[in-house]
Amino acid sequence: DVKVTQSSRYLVKRTGEKVFLECVQDMDHENMFWYRQDPGLGLRLIYFSYDVKMKEKGDIPEGYSVSREKKERFSLILESASTNQTSMYLCASSSYRAPNTGELFFGEGSRLTVL
Amino acid sequence: ELKVEQNPLFLSMQEGKNYTIYCNYSTTSDRLYWYRQDPGKSLESLFVLLSNGAVKQEGRLMASLDTKARLSTLHITAAVHDLSATYFCAVSHSGGGADGLTFGKGTHLIIQP
Numbered sequence: 001d002v003k004v005t006q007s008s009r010y011l012v013k014r015t016g017e018k019v020f021l022e023c024v025q026d027m028d029h030e031n032m033f034w035y036r037q038d039p040g041l042g043l044r045l046i047y048f049s050y051d052v053k054m055k056e057k058g059d060i061p062e063g064y065s066v067s068r069e070k071k072e073r074f075s076l077i078l079e080s081a082s083t084n085q086t087s088m089y090l091c092a093s094s095s096y097r098a099p100n101t102g103e104l105f106f107g108e109g110s111r112l113t114v115l
Numbered sequence: 116e117l118k119v120e121q122n123p124l125f126l127s128m129q130e131g132k133n134y135t136i137y138c139n140y141s142t143t144s145d146r147l148y149w150y151r152q153d154p155g156k157s158l159e160s161l162f163v164l165l166s167n168g169a170v171k172q173e174g175r176l177m178a179s180l181d182t183k184a185r186l187s188t189l190h191i192t193a194a195v196h197d198l199s200a201t202y203f204c205a206v207s208h209s210g211g212g213a214d215g216l217t218f219g220k221g222t223h224l225i226i227q228p
Contacts, residue, residue, distance in 0.1 A: 042220040
């Protein structure tokens with residue numbers, strides 16, 4: 001089974017703090033993604049990466065950055081957390097090896113509260 | 116810009132009844148995905164539909180895809196309480212899926228005894 005592990009299930013941070021959310025997948029997937037989920041808004045793509053050291057902006061990248069130094073690990077960074085970044089953050093991965101369905105496999109989520 | 120619309124967004128139904136959730140999307144795509152999310156949990160993949168006319172069934176759930184109408188449906192037959200969850204449809208931005216999926220806002224389904 002694909003396993004996507006997010007390091008922290010719950011975090012509470014203060015405004016202005018730097019926040020790191022870590023995600024590790026164990027299926028040698030090429031593609032990794034960060035989404036945020038908010039009530040009434042569904043899931044929105046923040047950043048994604050299709051290879052080591054590669055990153056692409058998603059739909060809502062402002063206020064975030066990412067790092068992918070190793071294939072299995074994709075980190076989301078909030079340089080200076082703000083209250084409007086309080087949300088559930090979901091990491092996902094996928095492969096473009098056969099059968100190449102494009103299906104995403106999600107981690108358990110990290111619920112971040114910024115005070 | 117790819118838009119994905121689900122309806123209804125909220126559905127309360129009784130056990131034993133049938134119902135359908137609809138998913139419309141705005142641009143050409145031949146790949147559509149259905150996910151389930153339980154409260155406080157992450158998303159679990161239910162169905163992957165990869166071509167026009169694709170139909171998949173698992174237990175009381177059946178999903179179908181009409182790429183010409185840009186429409187997918189998730190049909191629930193003889194609903195049971197365990198199917199209470201939020202259901203999301205999602206569409207691939209590109210054929211390979213390397214640049215992610217766009218999700219609908221989700222349908223919050225409550226099934227009452």
